[in-house]
């Protein structure tokens with residue numbers, strides 16, 4: 758059976774500080790070209806979750822006095838916008854791609870149905886899970902882990918975009934003595950609150966025996982290497 762993997766990227770990975778754009782078409786095109794190259798052999802089944810942080814985060818609205826659940830729905834809608842941008846770019850690179858939304862929006866995306874998602878993956882289509890899990894009070898890290906378990910993926914890939922290429926003992930941008938882990942246990946990541954994914958997502962992965970590889974998404978060729986099982990970044994297991 759082909760390897761099945763869920764790739765989580767943050768919404769901010771689609772933005773650009775260079776152009777000040779919420780969604781930078783050049784960056785999205787780069788990501789799509791990386792995805793197309795990495796899935797070229799057909800030996801890999803790729804599902805994705807893209808966050809919405811470049812557009813809206815639920816916590817931001819809550820801080821401003823907004824109802825949290827309402828604010829989280831705005832965040833989930835942001836992930837749909839990002840998913841559609843990625844879908845467009847991935848298809849421009851010659852890969853079939855389906856967006857499946859956890860919130861019903863029939864004119865825009867397919868509803869998330871597990872069996873249908875698995876079928877798309879078996880046919881070699883890239884599947885993007887949009888609108889998180891459809892529930893407020895989560896970030897998109899947890900749906901990435903939960904969907905990975907649901908479609909029986911063997912790995913969660915967390916692609917970073919801020920220049921940090923794995924999990925470090927401390928924030929490498931602030932602490933010059935920080936060192937990178939090649940491998941770190943779930944327990945250590947949780948106990949030391951290492952910046953891997955949200956605690957809820959890490960705990961979920963731990964409970965379900967789902968390893969996470971954290972790697973630099975923006976380095977050309979890195980996605981292909983990570984998907985091929987090479988030891989890029991840090992493996993959390």
Ligand code: UDP
Nearest residue numbers: 768808809810815829832833889890896897
């Ligand atoms: N969100 C949610 N439920 C989910 C997934 C996401 O309520 O299952 C909301 C939440 O408000 C979150 C926002 O969508 O802040 C955007 O997702 P996230 O913060 O994970 O984006 P990222 O930081 O990865 O770009």
